[in-house]
Amino acid sequence: xxxxxxxxxxxxxxxxxxxxxxxxxxxxxxxxxxxxxxxxxxxxxxxxxxxxxxxxxxxxxxxxxxxxxxxxxxxxxxxxxxxxxxxxxxxxxxxxxxxxxxxxxxxxxxxxxxxxxxxxxxxxxxxxxxxxxxxxxxxxxxxxxxxxxxxxxxxxxxxxxxxxxxxxxxxxxxxxxxxxxxxxxxxxxxxxxxxxxxxxxxxxxxxxxxxxxxxxxxxxxxxxxxxxxxxxxxxxxxxxxxxxxxxxxxxxxxxxxxxxxxxxxxxxxxx
Amino acid sequence: xxxxxxxxxxxxxxxxxxxxxxxxxxxxxxxxxxxxxxxxxxxxxxxxxxxxxxxxxxxxxxxxxxxxxxxxxxxxxxxxxxxxxxxxxxxxxxxxxxxxxxxxxxxxxxxxxxxxxxxxxxxxxxxxxxxxxxxxxxxxxxxxxxxxxxxxxxxxxxxxxxxxxxxxxxxxxxxxxxxxxxxxxxxxxxxxxxxxxxxxxxxxxxxxxxxxxxxxxxxxxxxxxxxxxxxxxxxxxxxxxxxxxxxxxxxxxxxxxxxxxxxxxxxxxxxxxxxxxxxxxxxxxxxxxxxxxxxxxxxxxxxxxxxxxxxxxxxxxxxxxxxxxxxxxxxxxxxxxxxxxxxxxxxxxxxxxxxxxxxxxxxxxxxxxxxxxxxxxxxxxxxxxxxxxxxxxxxxxxxxxxxxxxxxxxxxxxxxxxxxxxxxxxxxxxxxxxxxxxxxxxxxxxxxxxxxxxxx
Ligand SMILES: Nc1ncnc2c1ncn2[C@@H]1O[C@H](COP(=O)(O)OP(=O)(O)O)[C@@H](O)[C@H]1O
Ligand SMILES: [Mg+2]
Numbered sequence: 001x002x003x004x005x006x007x008x009x010x011x012x013x014x015x016x017x018x019x020x021x022x023x024x025x026x027x028x029x030x031x032x033x034x035x036x037x038x039x040x041x042x043x044x045x046x047x048x049x050x051x052x053x054x055x056x057x058x059x060x061x062x063x064x065x066x067x068x069x070x071x072x073x074x075x076x077x078x079x080x081x082x083x084x085x086x087x088x089x090x091x092x093x094x095x096x097x098x099x100x101x102x103x104x105x106x107x108x109x110x111x112x113x114x115x116x117x118x119x120x121x122x123x124x125x126x127x128x129x130x131x132x133x134x135x136x137x138x139x140x141x142x143x144x145x146x147x148x149x150x151x152x153x154x155x156x157x158x159x160x161x162x163x164x165x166x167x168x169x170x171x172x173x174x175x176x177x178x179x180x181x182x183x184x185x186x187x188x189x190x191x192x193x194x195x196x197x198x199x200x201x202x203x204x205x206x207x208x209x210x211x212x213x214x215x216x217x218x219x220x221x222x223x224x225x226x227x228x229x230x231x232x233x234x235x236x237x238x239x240x241x242x243x244x245x246x247x248x249x250x251x252x253x254x255x256x257x258x259x260x261x262x263x264x265x266x267x268x269x270x271x
Numbered sequence: 272x273x274x275x276x277x278x279x280x281x282x283x284x285x286x287x288x289x290x291x292x293x294x295x296x297x298x299x300x301x302x303x304x305x306x307x308x309x310x311x312x313x314x315x316x317x318x319x320x321x322x323x324x325x326x327x328x329x330x331x332x333x334x335x336x337x338x339x340x341x342x343x344x345x346x347x348x349x350x351x352x353x354x355x356x357x358x359x360x361x362x363x364x365x366x367x368x369x370x371x372x373x374x375x376x377x378x379x380x381x382x383x384x385x386x387x388x389x390x391x392x393x394x395x396x397x398x399x400x401x402x403x404x405x406x407x408x409x410x411x412x413x414x415x416x417x418x419x420x421x422x423x424x425x426x427x428x429x430x431x432x433x434x435x436x437x438x439x440x441x442x443x444x445x446x447x448x449x450x451x452x453x454x455x456x457x458x459x460x461x462x463x464x465x466x467x468x469x470x471x472x473x474x475x476x477x478x479x480x481x482x483x484x485x486x487x488x489x490x491x492x493x494x495x496x497x498x499x500x501x502x503x504x505x506x507x508x509x510x511x512x513x514x515x516x517x518x519x520x521x522x523x524x525x526x527x528x529x530x531x532x533x534x535x536x537x538x539x540x541x542x543x544x545x546x547x548x549x550x551x552x553x554x555x556x557x558x559x560x561x562x563x564x565x566x567x568x569x570x571x572x573x574x575x576x577x578x579x580x581x582x583x584x585x586x587x588x589x590x591x592x593x594x595x596x597x598x599x600x601x602x603x604x605x606x607x608x609x610x611x612x613x614x615x616x617x618x619x620x621x622x623x624x625x626x627x628x629x630x631x632x633x634x635x636x637x638x639x640x641x642x643x644x645x646x647x648x649x650x651x652x653x654x655x656x657x658x659x660x661x662x663x664x665x666x667x668x669x670x671x672x673x674x675x676x677x678x679x680x681x682x683x684x685x686x687x688x689x690x691x692x693x694x695x696x697x698x699x700x701x702x703x704x705x706x707x708x709x710x711x712x713x714x715x716x717x718x719x720x721x722x723x724x725x726x727x
Contacts, residue, residue, distance in 0.1 A: 075615055077530075104618035114609035117632045126627065127617040177613070184617060 023048040023188060023218045024069055024106075029083035031064050031073065038064045041083070042244045044237055046188070051210060051219045053229035053250065056239035057265065062222040065239070066190050069220065070106035071099050087188070104131055107186035111193040113173035115165035115180070120157050123165040123176055124148060127184035143183055151179035152209050171202020178209065182217075189213065191221040195228065207232050226266055230254050238262045273333055276404050280329070284322030287412045291317025294419045308425035316425040319432050320415025325407040332400050340392045348385050455706060458690075458699035465693040466494045471700055473497065477663035477674075479683060479694050494697055496704060498663035502673035506584040506655060507648040509669060513588025514648075515641055518595025525596070526603040527625055545593035553657035556586035561658055568670035576660065576672040583658040584669070587651055591644045598643065602636025603629055639720030646712035650705060652677040676705050 024046040031039040039061045046052050046069075054062040064073070071092060073079040085092050092102055104127070115123050124144045127133075134140040144161070148154040153175040157168070165176050174194055181189055191210070195203040210219060210232045223229050229236055230250060237247040238259070246259040257263050292314030295306070308316075341363050345351045354362065369378050370386045378386070419425070463471070474495015481492035521541070525534055561582035568575030606629055614624040630637075660672025661682060683698040690696065 070616065072612065072616060075612065100618045100620055102618075103616055108616035110609060110612065110616075112609055114607070114613040116610060116613065116628050118628075126614070126619075130617070130619050130623050130627070180613075180617065 020047040020050055022046070023088065024220075025084075025086045026065070026068070027084040027086075029065065029068060029081065029085060031061070031068060031082075032080040033076070034078040038242055039068075040242045042239075044244055044247055046218060046220055047235065048218050049214055049216075050234040051214050051221060051232050053233035053236045054220065054222045054239060055224075055226070055229050055236060055265070056245070058224075059241075060239040061242045062239050063192050066108075066192055066220060066222055069188070069190055070103050070108055072103075072108065074099060104184050105186055106188040106190060107181035107184060108190040109174070109177050109181055109192070109194050112197050113170060113177050115168070115173050115176050117164065117166050119162045120148075120165045120168070120176060121161040124179050124183050127180060131184055133184065147179040147183040148176075150182050150213070151175045152205060152212075153179055169202070171198045171205060174198060174202070174206060175209065178206070178213075182213075186217065188218045188220065191219065193222050193224060196224060203228075226254075226268075238265065240265075273329065273400075276329055276401065277326075280322050280325050280404065280408060283325075283408045283412060284318040287321035287415060288314040288318035290412075291315075291416055291419060294416060295425070305421075307422045312425040312429050313419045313423070315429045316432075317412065317415035317419070319429065320418075321408055321412040323432070324411050325404045328407055329400070329404055332403075336396050336400075340389065340396060343392055344385055344389050347388060349381055452706070455699055455703050458696055459703040461691075462693060462696035462700040465696065470494060471496055471697075475665070477679070479679070479697050481692075481694050492693070494693065494700075496676075496701060498665050499674060499676050499679050499701065500704070501665050502580070502659070502663060503649055503675040503677070505580050505667075505669070505673050506587065506659060506675055507645060509581060509584025510587035510591055510648045511641070511645060513585055514591035514595050514644060517588075518592045518640075518644075519599050519637060521592065522596045522599035522603060523625060523629075526600055527621065527629070541593045541596055544589075545597070547590070549590065549651065549653040550657070552586050552590050553654045556582050556654055556658035560586050564670065573670050574668060575670040578658055578660050578672045579670045580659065580673045581669040583655050586658065587648055587654050590651075590654065591648060594644045594647065595637075595640050598640025599633065599637045602633035602640070605636065606632045635719045635722050639716045642712050642716035642719070646709040646716065649712070650677065650709050652681065656681050676701050680705075 022045045026042055026044045026046075029039055029042040029044075030037065042061075042065055044065070054065065056062055067073045068081050068085055069087075069092075071081075073081055081093065087102070087106065090097065092106075116126065118126070121144055124147050125140055128140060128143050134143060145154065145158075148157065153172060156172060157163075157176075165173065168176060174197070178189075178194075194210075195206050198206065207228060210221065213219060214234075221229075221233065233250045235248065236250045236253040238245040238253065238257075238261070240261050246253065246257060246262050248258075253262060254266060257266065292310040295308070295310035295313030344366060345359055345363060348362070351359065351362070366382060366385045366389055368374075369382060370389050471494050474493060475497050476493035476495045477498045478493045525537060529537070557578070561578055564579050564582045564585070565575045565577055568579070568581075610628060610632065611624055614628045615621075619627070655675045655678050659678055660674050661678065662672065663674050663679075664671060666673065680698045680701050683694060683701075
């Protein structure tokens with residue numbers, strides 16, 4: 001047994017205090033799609049007000065893990081999740097938890113922009129309306145405006161809020177989807193390859209936005225782009241065929257990873 | 272005779288195809304430069320040259336030979352110039368009947384002579400036809416095969432022929448429709464020459480059973496279509512009241528809630544419902560539903576007829592459920608999964624997602640389906656003939672009987688009919704009105720359906 005000196009304990013506690021609090025936590029998460037197992041005992045902490053990037057080759061289970069965090073896997077009949085996932089210490093798969101409330105707290109932005117075939121205004125107002133967040137039209141207008149501003153879209157659309165959201169460009173649509181997610185004031189925002197359908201300029205805008213959003217939200221982002229992970233995230237988790245290979249500060253992961261597979265992936269040797 | 276000729280042409284075209292393909296394949300071409308077309312195209316091209324001109328000629332010949340022969344026979348009939356058009360028709364049909372061997376009375380010498388003339392013309396005609404077809408086939412085959420050269424663009428010319436053929440096929444449907452509309456309009460105009468259009472369009476009384484022959488006893492008659500149209504819309508409205516909610520709700524349940532097994536059982540069942548002949552629905556309406564409706568009406572103290580608008584409309588509604596349900600089903604299925612997920616991810620429940628996202632997104636498709644169903648309801652005949660009434664009444668009581676446009680058309684045309692009488696001609700005017708209504712509904716429906724297709 002290794003007995004720590006008092007000083008060492010002190011040091012550890014100090015380090016723990018500097019680390020942001022854990023917002024969400026996955027403990028031995030297994031996911032099966034029918035007979036096929038897609039995740040194997042994943043343990044991962046998501047820290048508050050940080051951007052956590054999930055990287056790894058296609059099909060390694062990044063999206064699957066992400067979709068466990070707001071129980072989007074519930075909408076897939078054959079998906080089965082076991083293990084424990086907590087939000088502020090509460091088990092999100094507890095039968096007492098209302099999945100509708102959970103998803104209001106843990107929002108999501110998808111790979112392909114998916115605005116509703118409604119006006120820009122209605123797209124953003126959708127969430128506040130169904131959750132009854134506002135008492136009158138003025139308050140709703142306020143939420144729509146502030147959400148669009150936070151999503152850095154307001155200036156581009158303020159004169160055409162009544163036009164269809166599907167008529168925007170791809171990058172604008174994706175920022176509209178982010179605004180839509182922000183409008184219900186979530187605590188965590190999950191993003192599944194939010195830039196993969198966007199051109200470089202739109203991507204830069206969304207990345208900039210993610211960096212700003214970190215101040216108020218906890219963000220988990222799946223990305224295929226190593227540069228993007230390096231640019232926007234503070235922590236990075238590397239997945240490989242259903243296993244979490246390694247997790248740590250982004251800087252360390254990209255300069256001095258512990259695992260050979262991480263190194264190979266980052267240097268482009270596979271994936 | 273003509274049948275053999277068609278067979279002969281097909282055979283000749285087949286042979287030409289083989290010869291052409293063989294010639295296209297022969298070393299003579301391939302050796303020098305790259306051939307333009309593959310041998311199969313040379314073969315097809317030769318076959319087209321061989322078969323098509325002869326085929327078209329034969330069709331035209333068959334189409335016109337009888338009228339030409341009739342004209343010649345009548346032309347040489349003594350004293351035919353003084354005959355009127357219908358007398359000529361009578362005469363020629365008598366001559367043809369005698370020629371075919373069915374003799375009702377001893378033919379006059381003139382008729383016998385005309386029959387001999389007819390027979391000789393017919394024989395001449397078939398020999399001429401045979402000769403021309405054989406010549407066309409021979410010349411076509413010769414030209415078609417001779418045309419095969421290394422750089423001969425057989426691919427393009429085959430392509431062009433196929434395009435022409437497709438255009439012709441699409442014209443068949445259009446021309447037939449035009450013909451139907453024209454004949455309908457023609458008869459309807461005959462009607463309006465006898466009954467003023469204003470009376471027909473705005474009249475509130477419909478009593479068409481007037482005397483056709485002088486010896487019949489009947490009423491004065493009135494041809495106001497409003498009560499009949501009213502009946503059609505009353506029955507259709509009842510039908511839609513049954514079909515729209517049931518159809519849409521079943522579509523929502525099937526696409527959004529039902530599990531795979533339930534869907535696998537119920538969807539084919541719905542399709543069976545769509546395949547039941549309307550006359551069977553008619554039995555059901557008249558034998559089962561109408562008595563039920565009547566006793567229901569009487570038990571709550573409402574005047575109830577044995578055949579009620581409710582019975583006919585209700586059963587028609589059931590007939591239309593699969594219609595609306597399957598078109599709504601398509602409309603829901605066309606909404607991408609990503610949009611549903613977007614709504615769920617915002618914390619919307621299934622019901623909210625359906626009401627606020629899916630229904631608005633699918634609405635144009637659903638409206639299109641509803642309009643198509645409505646146009647079916649307006650034109651539906653069998654159920655109402657069996658289960659609705661005959662007397663035109665304007666009543667809002669669904670337990671009373673009403674009559675519809677289609678029922679009236681049927682009753683006007685069965686029994687004694689004479690085509691210079693307003694009673695019979697009224698059927699065509701009603702038919703025209705029905706046609707215009709359903710055409711309008713279909714146009715609007717197709718438009719809305721198309722609009723929603725463009726959205727994603
Ligand atoms: N809806 C599903 N049904 C069945 N298998 C799925 C489904 N979604 C993902 N999978 C499987 O789970 C594994 C992980 O997929 P995913 O999480 O989407 O990977 P990633 O996002 O890392 O590319 C893959 O092997 C994939 O085939
Ligand atoms: Mg993925």
